[in-house]
Amino acid sequence: MTTNNRVNRRNLVNVISVMILVGTEVYAVAVAAGWAIAGLFELGSQIGYALMVVFALLGTWMLRGFWRQAVTVEPISERA
Helix, strand or coil, X not given: CCCCEEECHHHHHXXXXXXXXXXXXXXXXXXXXXXXXXHHCCCCHHHHHHHHHHHHHHHHHHHXXXXXXXXXXXXXXXXX
């Protein structure tokens, strides 16, 4: 028994567009927060870069959860 799944292009475009917008904001905040915290506490550039990476990884984890919720609200595939 096979199931045919069709792609709902409208929902796909909506979800991808929102992910681009939110992802850009999340990564900009991650880099800015790492830079600001390192500068505020005078931690040096290496620690600043490490904080940027940690915050970017945290943002990636959050975006993964956001993707799951977005696909739940606007399903990408439809059963034919």
